[in-house]
Amino acid sequence: MVVVAxxxxxxxxxxxxxxxxxxHEGRDRAAVERLEGACEVGPSGGKLCLFTDxxxxxxxxxxxxxxxxMLVAETASSEEIVGVVRGCVKTVSCGRDNLFSKVAYLLGLxxxxxxxxxxxxxxxxxxxxxxxxxxxxxxxYVATDVSNSPSIRLFTGRCGYSKFRTPSVLVHPVFRHDxxxxxxxxxxxxxxxxxxxxxxxxARFASGGVEFFPNDIDAVLNNPLSLGTxxxxxxxxxxxxxxxxxxxxxxxxxxxxxxxxxxxxxxxKDAFRLEVRGAPRLLxxxxxxxxxxDAALSPWRVRVPSVPNLFEPFGMHFVYGxxxxxxxxxxxxxxxxxxxxxxxxxxxARVVVTEVAAGDPLRAGVPHWPRLGAEDLWCIKRLADxxxxxxxxxxxxxxxxNSIFVDPREF
Numbered sequence: 521m522v523v524v525a526x527x528x529x530x531x532x533x534x535x536x537x538x539x540x541x542x543x544h545e546g547r548d549r550a551a552v553e554r555l556e557g558a559c560e561v562g563p564s565g566g567k568l569c570l571f572t573d574x575x576x577x578x579x580x581x582x583x584x585x586x587x588x589x590m591l592v593a594e595t596a597s598s599e600e601i602v603g604v605v606r607g608c609v610k611t612v613s614c615g616r617d618n619l620f621s622k623v624a625y626l627l628g629l630x631x632x633x634x635x636x637x638x639x640x641x642x643x644x645x646x647x648x649x650x651x652x653x654x655x656x657x658x659x660x661y662v663a664t665d666v667s668n669s670p671s672i673r674l675f676t677g678r679c680g681y682s683k684f685r686t687p688s689v690l691v692h693p694v695f696r697h698d699x700x701x702x703x704x705x706x707x708x709x710x711x712x713x714x715x716x717x718x719x720x721x722x723a724r725f726a727s728g729g730v731e732f733f734p735n736d737i738d739a740v741l742n743n744p745l746s747l748g749t750x751x752x753x754x755x756x757x758x759x760x761x762x763x764x765x766x767x768x769x770x771x772x773x774x775x776x777x778x779x780x781x782x783x784x785x786x787x788x789k790d791a792f793r794l795e796v797r798g799a800p801r802l803l804x805x806x807x808x809x810x811x812x813x814d815a816a817l818s819p820w821r822v823r824v825p826s827v828p829n830l831f832e833p834f835g836m837h838f839v840y841g842x843x844x845x846x847x848x849x850x851x852x853x854x855x856x857x858x859x860x861x862x863x864x865x866x867x868x869a870r871v872v873v874t875e876v877a878a879g880d881p882l883r884a885g886v887p888h889w890p891r892l893g894a895e896d897l898w899c900i901k902r903l904a905d906x907x908x909x910x911x912x913x914x915x916x917x918x919x920x921x922n923s924i925f926v927d928p929r930e931f
Contacts, residue, residue, distance in 0.1 A: 690888035693828035717749035779846025786928035789835025850885030
């Protein structure tokens, strides 16, 4: 697929003749890496900016989500790659009992700083949407930071998307010491096999009003980057079962405890790295000093309020599929986050990240540093024409639920 056309001259930058074509891994990899290295993630214009290192794999954020497509925009005259976008198509739950829809996710849109405000981003989005429609997607959605005004203007003002959901990205640094428990109540954690995790997720999410739960959850759970699914229950529940440390998932589903929580962990560290640039020297020095003191005092359980050193490339683990029931579910969720921190520390990740819906009751149990997090804005667009609203209706007009599933393959 090749499109040769002038980008719209609507932003004072002048028309630019570009070629929009499929990404060629051998030919384009180095150029896309350079482009990614020059483009910040999230809102631009601040002193501190977040940049991504794709570790030599430009497809890392969609490779595990077939079918997928990656497009590049290059200048017709010099064949310089000045833009890139990725997209994938999947079937997800719509927030109503056992109702699924085929949706497309658009991500990783980047335009070189020297070629912005020339309509290149809109042309990449438009061409990707053509592929979405050819693939049968009924909706397309995109995630951006709520303060990223240029991105929001592009999608809602020029591409026909509407504001849809506002989940929160919660980030917590991985320290040498463990997170302290939120209460004295004892919690037992089980490591679920992928098949058991799939059964529990489908029972809890597919029919439980959770949006964007992927129908191919088995592919997610069996992916090598998925480090396991963990279930937290009160220790009294295990004692009542005779102290059995092997969980019968069907018996659990038939008669669960009053409170429980589950979550899975994804190894994003081996897919890409992040780096905060633009930090003043004083902040960098504080990060180094507090980390040294924290490491020296950790054997005595002294916990220094350390400044995380995120000013060199660092990796993260992503907690996904957070779910649970009961009054003590947030405490169970906190126990799972402690477990995820232990996994991340052993794996060399520097932060643990999760993303939850604005009204998710388990959010109260997720430890995080507010200054490290972000508020996301998900925008959605209806692609399919000429079909009845059916049982679902128009999803773009549906009110938000309490829970949302953030697919780790595309985070």
